[in-house]
């Protein structure tokens with residue numbers, strides 16, 4: 160990033176828009192497609208103004224069909240375009256699942272490199288906004304489980320833009336999950352113009368020596384808050400924001416653990432089969448001799464995401480995160 | 491000849507915009523006609539109140555139905571007791587005709603699990619939020635009725651946008667192949683959020699898609715409750731008792747308009763002209779039916795006033811009942827996942843209860 164670059168103070172969703180705008184300006188192969196992304200500018204306004212600026216051929220309102228969106232985007236990508244497909248909510252991505260896992264994820268492998276799929280599938284995900292049924296789930300593990308997909312989950316406006324630009328430039332398909340709880344929760348400095356945040360690199364958000372806490376997306380905030388509270392009690396907490404959940408930055412994960420020997424994972428996705436299990440297994444495989452306590456998993460429950468009257472009980476709260484970290488520390 | 495045997499581009503109408511008959515008025519008693527009017531009026535009033543509850547922070551996101559009362563109530567009216575209804579998320583009017591208490595509808599949009607439980611005696615499935623998914627369930631349910639030798643029709647509602655999803659096509663295809671007793675009712679309200687009907691399909695009508703599945707498709711004026719009733723009634727009868735050479739399923743496209751926003755989270759002024767809205771408001775199904783009922787001596791000022799005041803009371807009572815419902819017990823989220831709770835879910839429920847006991851609601855509730 161050059162020194163002369165100006166910064167703007169943006170929310171996370173504005174950073175999405177800015178990332179799209181930047182890459183559409185840089186590269187005319189980039190098209191945005193999805194439901195209500197055109198004149199309406201997206202139901203969260205993530206594509207606001209793009210249709211006015213780039214027109215109907217590059218900002219495309221599609222028929223209401225997620226399989227159609229993903230499948231045609233794969234065809235476009237294979238022919239040299241750079242589609243960025245929006246799924247209106249991650250809960251409505253399932254019709255596209257077949258196209259994503261059976262084709263996007265493996266087009267390169269099964270054609271032995273003859274065809275590739277430089278596709279980004281964006282979707283707002285996660286809970287906490289008092290949304291109707293099916294609008295709040297966190298199912299990143301489905302995609303992380305699929306070989307051939309990269310799965311990115313930013314937690315700051317700066318990372319959002321930089322990671323989105325990297326995702327669009329990536330030669331392979333990227334699932335870009337946007338934590339909608341923090342779409343507008345705060346602002347952050349975002350450079351104007353072009354910059355990348357590399358896919359596959361975690362960020363240490365807070366250094367500490369007693370315990371490592373791994374998290375991502377909207378859960379970064381309650382985790383940071385819990386860490387501050389525990390600091391006052393004399394517990395020194397290191398917080399690692401994964402930023403990319405697949406491929407995972409195992410080096411950073413292990414390095415932190417080697418220092419602390421204790422760990423907790425925080426995600427709003429259900430506990431069973433969640434990414435916390437992958438992190439825990441990684442620590443066990445690579446740093447067993449450093450381990451001083453069981454790894455705590457602070458996660459959503461193994462139940463359907465409740466309607467909103469109960470969602471605060473489902474989502475990891477600051478208190479729950481504190482309790483979990485304390486368990487790891489006091490074991 | 492059945493009203494269903496027509497060109498899918500020849501829209502069925504019974505009342506014109508002024509409430510004058512332009513087609514055959516269906517055979518409904520005076521009481522039934524007045525009840526139909528009352529239920530449409532109730533749906534409108536409920537809708538207005540629900541939107542304002544959301545605005546006041548007393549309810550979550552809500553999908554309004556104003557403009558669509560004629561299609562909803564007119565079609566639900568054509569069902570018999572034993573028939574089933576598979577809704578999308580906007581058919582509060584059809585649901586109330588089927589006997590779903592308004593309180594349930596309110597509780598659902600207020601985020602209570604309880605609002606999703608349909609009372610035992612109401613033949614209706616819960617709301618389907620993922621677009622078009624219910625079409626296949628309705629086909630399967632109708633298929634089951636046929637295999638079980640029961641005479642029941644299954645009605646399925648969905649929007650114009652829904653006709654773009656694979657599930658819509660698969661559902662109608664199965665229905666055609668297995669000749670299931672279905673009525674597929676498309677509430678074509680011209681918009682799928684901000685996307686106009688022309689962006690969903692290059693076909694001239696949605697009704698004509700039925701031809702490809704081997705059964706009848708008919709377009710009706712969805713702002714005309716009597717036309718809607720006539721078409722749906724014919725479709726329900728045919729589903730249960732088809733004539734020789736007739737196929738049981740029917741696709742009905744009810745051409746109508748959503749007067750308000752897609753949901754309370756939507757701002758329609760971004761994507762459509764107010765002129766268009768005003769034009770459709772002149773076709774409003776409620777004054778249209780009212781005019782017809784007045785012209786034919788079935789309604790007068792006194793009766794209309796009585797309906798208005800009883801509707802207001804009924805809705806106010808439902809709102810009060812829903813709002814006085816206690817916040818659901820957090821433990822509810824762990825129940826009904828399986829017939830029998832698994833050991834892991836039980837362990838999670840116990841850990842939750844222990845923490846809740848110790849930290850109280852302050853440990854969980856935000857804001």
Ligand SMILES: Cc1ncc(C[n+]2csc(CCOP(=O)(O)OP(=O)(O)O)c2C)c(N)n1
Nearest residue numbers: 194251619620621649650651652681682683
């Ligand atoms: C599978 C799926 N994709 C997207 C959505 C988000 N969404 C909710 S309603 C809607 C538009 C539906 O339009 P239409 O079928 O015409 O029904 P209407 O809302 O107009 O009654 C969309 C895109 C969803 N609920 N489910």
Ligand SMILES: [Mg+2]
Nearest residue numbers: 649650681682
């Ligand atoms: Mg519609």
